[in-house]
Amino acid sequence: MIELFLSQLLNGLVIGSVYALIALGFSLVFGVANLINFAQGALLMLGAFFAFTLIQWGLPIVVAGLLSVLATAAVGMLVERLALRPLRNAPAIAPLLSTLAIAVIADAGAELIWSAESQPFPSPLQSFVVFVGGAFLTGVDIATFIVSLAVMGGLMIFLSRSWTGRALRATAQDPEAAAQMGIDVALMRQIAFGLAGALGALAGILVAMYYQSVFPQMGVPFGIKGFAAALLGGLASIPGAVLGGFLLGIFENLASGYVGEGSRDLIAYSLLILVLMVRPQGLLGTGKLEALGGVGGASGAIPTTSIIASLGGATARTRNWVLRPKLWMMLAAIALAAVLPWLGSAYIVQVAAGCAVFAMLALSLTLLSGSAGIISIGHAALFGFGAYLCAILGRNHGWPVEGILAAAAFGTALMAAVATLPAIRLTGHAVALATLAVGQVGYLLFLNWIELTRGPMGIAGISRGTLLGIPMQPLDRQYWLALLLLAVCYVIAHRLLESPIGRSWRAIREDRPAAHAAGVPVRRYLVLAAATSGLIAGLAGAQFAWLQAFVSPDSFVLETSIVLISMVVLGGMGNIAGAVIAGVLLAILPEALRAFDDWRMIVYGLILLALLRFRPQGLGGVR
């Protein structure tokens, strides 16, 4: 008994030291550049792969590691160049989504270069074992622990003693005052990103040695966990990042030891959500997160997720143009959609029905993220919730189609309201993080709750049943149903946005303290926005399950959420017509790019990056 505890504790300290390194990278960038760097996980993954390649070229592991750390630091600086510097005057949300786009491009790029499969990473110290009481440590464990501690110590001394370190901290506290001390603030931001890259690469190499493998998807979980650690300790606090890393490592290992290995990630993400809800400033946190809008309320400078607000000073030429579709445009779109089944191609109808599903999803997300300003990077979980409800109720319990539609709509609405609660007190970048964690928890539940979801195998053979006495088996009818639901949801969304409810949502997005002060019950309106969004997402999920006749966790991964937020940005945040068009466009894109399927996510990433840079108000304009 005590052996298990001791061995999990030691393992926790080892993996915790790696989390601490990642967390330090997050904290440095967050402090100096006021940005949650979603590309931190990608830097970790790239660092591991650079070292992997150099070792394959025959370099000794230490040399390969050092070169990789330098190379990844350079990549980190490049991220600053691409995601932050050109967007200094852009909406506050643009740099955040840009780092997300870069992460997507890096992950997909790594799959192209190094293959999507896991590859063995040499770990020369693995066979060296030391016994500590009843537990044992390998050479890799010891090396990981010592290297991490040494790097943390070195970083602390650098930050407190050197000119550059002090300048970094000064920039984090007050960039404008730092500039008046003669500090090159832009350079400090770049250095912070470089350090984050170096720390990420080091963590990546240690992780690769620890698990003796490298794979392109390794960045996401470690990125999120490093973030959870940083947040646990207090986001802008350097000692907090270290403490948070160790705590998360120990906690997670104890959980996996006593509850089971499958619960490891689930518990890490749940912890992140819990911290965000209960103590968003973290254990050692200061008011810094508050100033960034981490905690709700009238704390002053909350960065708005609004794109309109930042266009305030724009000249007339670039000022927001908004697509407001005329009646004839709508009728033309409906006529076009109605003609498709008569072309006689099942493939076209299948694709068109898929487009309708994604248009609904984009519509639902643009209400939440665009109109109400809750940037969600976990929407795929709601989509999946609707799909799984349909699959389980229909296939296992024989519910009629009408019942399933109602359950998917209202069940997902309820789920959305509950799932959004952790995010509602938060604003700005912290919201994106909370929703990301919620989305990952959803995905992990689909994956691991095997009795209910059949896990990675998915649920096959979902039958379409009959709706109001009409058999829905033919694809055409399913397509008509998808179109009808899209139209109904569009009308509901349009009505809502034109009503005082929509006005209140936009008011909350533009300036939450002001909305609060004007008497808008912010929390109630945000729950309503989430529920409405969930209702539409749930209907889309059910449609998806019927169309594919199959659901599996693969459809509801982080990538799906990122594609959905790309649709919202492309359409113009809060613009429902734009969202529908963007949903259709980005849903057709993989069909058009079928021959280049590996490039699909890269193309999405590039589209998102280019949009944020050149046209943050999207195609349709922001509403």
Place this chain on the structure above:
Amino acid sequence: MAEPYLSIDSIDVFYGPVQALFGVTVTVGRGEVVAVLGGNASGKSTTVKAALGLVRPRGGRITLAGQRIDGLDPHQIIGRGVGSIPEGRRVFAEMSVEENLRLGAYARRGEPPASLQADLQEAFALFPRLAERRRQAAGTLSGGEQQMLAMARAWMRRPELLCIDEPSMGLSPLFVDHVYEVLARWKAAGLTILMVEQNANMALQLADRAYVLRNGAIVVQGAAAELAGDPELRKAYLGG
């Protein structure tokens, strides 16, 4: 008259579509103390921000010791011998008093540590209150003490030209007197100062010359002693 040390020559400054300064010209000679006065939103802070590179003028030019500095970044301008006491003090709240002072000397980081150490001791001698609190986090100081720290921090730069934005803002009268005593001592030692101040009476006692801004344009300028009784000055503050 010799070339002024700092010359702000008919600059226009915009915040987005809003024009904040209209052809403002301000000069500061070596060893001179020049005050820029005006009411709220008259553009006086913007003038000193333009000199520091914190805002970029769209028209006009700014020279320091004969060289153009408009278009440079703040750190480059500070690097040319300018020190700044920012509006609202802006001390680094989570750092100790001593670290704040060391950051003040950031632009001198190439100099031997011994001379910086000597200056640090001198700063503590100048502001004994700060010496008592050297290990304390700057954010825990009182407003008046923070103003002292901001002044000592700027002094650590050993500037040729000191820019000050609203040194008396939010301070009790006792501290305002103390601030002006220190500034008078620095003036006597030959320091060149460009200051922005809402408290016209205090500023005119210290300054050699002054400019009065109203709605982003200079309405009157001249020797401080003459301006004190000028009705234009009163109008600039009270409107009408």
